[in-house]
Amino acid sequence: MVPRSHPAIFSQKFSLTSALLVFSLVLNGLLLLRPPKHGQLLSDDNWKGMGWTRKAAEEAEAVSLQYQCSGHGYVFVDTFITDDNGSLACECNACYTGLDCSQFLPDCLANANEGDPIFLEPFWIANAEAAATVVPAWYRMSYDVKDGLEISLISPELEKQIRAIHELVGNAVTQGRYIVLGTGSLQLINAAVYSLSPFHAPNSSQVVSASPYYGAFRDQIEMFDSVESVWKGDARAWIKQTESLNSSTFIEFVTSPNNPKGILDESVLTGNNVRAVYDHAYYWPHYTGIPRPADEDVMLFTLSKLTGHAGSRLGWAIVKDYDVYKRMYMYVRVNTFGVSHDTQLRATRLLKAIINGYRQRQPKRLEDGQTNEKHLLFHYAYRVMRSRWQRVERIFSGSDRFSLQSLEPGNCTFFRRVTGPSPAYAWVKCEREEERECAGVFEKGGIIARNGKAFEADRRYVRLSLIKREDNFELLERRLRALVSSSAIVTY
């Protein structure tokens, strides 16, 4: 400030001195008050002061900002595609090509086969800061984590976050329960069978699941082909076989909500020798109302269908009985010596980001979350899945050629209201007498669907995945619309 007690300076001699002083003071003010330079990345100045993270952070930000990939692809620091000059080029989504993924491949089949849950990618891009993971070079090199004097294959902080997310959602009882990690919940399928089968007794356990069921149960039991356990197919075939049910152990896998149908299923077999393993991969508010916390003896969950990170390969079992838990833990230990600690760290960050999103915003009901949706995973995920289901329902609504599974609204204690259906998959039946090979009908229509046979169901059925990327879903939608309105008959 120019001192007010010396007006003479201004009136008498508004000289060069004073002009310089004013300029200089203004410059000082500007220099002292200059705002942080948001949005200016990668200039040396901006990274000064950073230590060992600098180079890796710089590289990761550079590729994430420099390549837009036309909204149909990505570049990461380990991207392997290069142009003729050796510069990085985009890894394109299915049906897109070109260095920047701008070219759509018109003859490309809409692949609705895999349960690849990448519809959540936009959520994580919007939450990039909260969920980024930095792994120091010397991070948890040991096999074990040392928790005081105990050693463990599970990071205690990850276990805490797993329990916290179930607590937040209210979809599973974890208090007084044991948690064992797997390399995806896939690894825990045979781990559960191993743990529930009588030890070293040939053919002692019969493994079943009610059709339509997730084919991995069968694939895994048949591949390991263990002396103790045998795959016995559709659980319903055994309902009245009292003699069999009493003479050996039955292990029934129940996916609830069901994959492919989306219905909250329960085990169909009862008896002293029946052990149910609940696969709750889809028991999250994205895909179903949550009527109550699940509390079965052995429950499987997976990061894949919760956060969308299928590529990270993390699943967990929540187990009531200590001995079953201990055997599952030993199985994972002998099979793979636990689960990657890099993945455990990343999962911890992702779960924390979800939980913090809710802690900071405290939405009480579904409606409260709508304006903050981009930071509220379950709100975001439900809205996307609900909208996709409505779009699919609309397409099939007028058709007598195809029928869609029928799903009812259900009470959701998490959203504090009844919510409309939002399943992960469409389970479609080809109704025309002559169209017995439904997957073939869809393929003619430019769509890869999963054959009902894979679920030990009729070939008249197919499963369509609704959880893939938006551009994939839009292509599926266009092809479905054309297929439903076409009058061609496809016979096999």
Add this chain to the structure above:
Amino acid sequence: MVPRSHPAIFSQKFSLTSALLVFSLVLNGLLLLRPPKHGQLLSDDNWKGMGWTRKAAEEAEAVSLQYQCSGHGYVFVDTFITDDNGSLACECNACYTGLDCSQFLPDCLANANEGDPIFLEPFWIANAEAAATVVPAWYRMSYDVKDGLEISLISPELEKQIRAIHELVGNAVTQGRYIVLGTGSLQLINAAVYSLSPFHAPNSSQVVSASPYYGAFRDQIEMFDSVESVWKGDARAWIKQTESLNSSTFIEFVTSPNNPKGILDESVLTGNNVRAVYDHAYYWPHYTGIPRPADEDVMLFTLSKLTGHAGSRLGWAIVKDYDVYKRMYMYVRVNTFGVSHDTQLRATRLLKAIINGYRQRQPKRLEDGQTNEKHLLFHYAYRVMRSRWQRVERIFSGSDRFSLQSLEPGNCTFFRRVTGPSPAYAWVKCEREEERECAGVFEKGGIIARNGKAFEADRRYVRLSLIKREDNFELLERRLRALVSSSAIVTY
């Protein structure tokens, strides 16, 4: 600058105006010229301009710098130990305790049981910048990597780095060979057995390994208890059983260098039905001279013993035959749907850091690397392991109570010279007639050793791990010295 053409300003009226001007101009200069603040971390100013990596990088650096843990522990962003006020406290190395790991537990046993390769921690701390990994929240969420129109469970960039590191070291032929990843090489043990066994033929393959062998072979085959394959123990027992060797498939696991003995072993069985699987976990210049590139039909390698990152769970098989490769790939796919992409990214970064370390410095021989050792993994690792072995040899040299395995110097094409032994393990025999339970003798001496029985060897033998942390090794050394000089006899 004060203009020289107006000296009157200074002489006539060195007023408040002028004083203010000078002060203000000096301040201008200081503000414009302030140097970058190296070493000042975490002030808002230093991080400005960074985008989505900022928060995670800041957190990771903060814990790595704020906590020293007395050199006997670590703090990571997912550290779970807190003091009474809820602040983070150190995760202490074995035998240390306290919030800062400064207290040594004098009664603590020196644990030389596990093959936990954390002697390489200091190398990675010294290479923190080159090998840090930043994982964006939306990084490879899909199960697969899309390489053009192909989809794959292995990141092409990781495969390239794996081939490159074998090329650099010259320890395995990879040209024209297939590579399949596993969740640790552990997962690939049964994958190999599955792939080499005749399909769906009961008891068709007999799995063996020459004693002393790595116990995980037996543990895994026995746990999976497959209809097709049976564990048959010591391979030497079958050498002359021509009838058996001709009537069914024998799968022989050969760990070379041998675990525990450190010798470059070869398969002991021969015949048309014998399939050898080479476990080359330790076939790196840290642990042995490398006489030539290995070129067997099925070879297993692991990141664990190469970089020390056991907790990341990454192994790979190098396979000659396409059908065997394809079956191993399918095994991993059905068991765990591949390997965590987070781990694949981190492994890519680690391998690149090692390779770049050598590219930048180009040491031709062992001696050339000594001054740059902290950036040359194999030089660093060999020096540590060589020195530990010499220290162990010195301790046992005068003893008639214990004897150590005898190892010869070997030619190392990588270091371009003959190198002295530097094995991962000491294989010790209790020589006194009455000390039949060698592990018990060591336990009395305050050392946890692995019982020879675990390797299907005599209980007179134990294995001591030499690849753990320096503080662990120093404790082992002290206890060994006391044990060797003690005259007490321990009988069982």
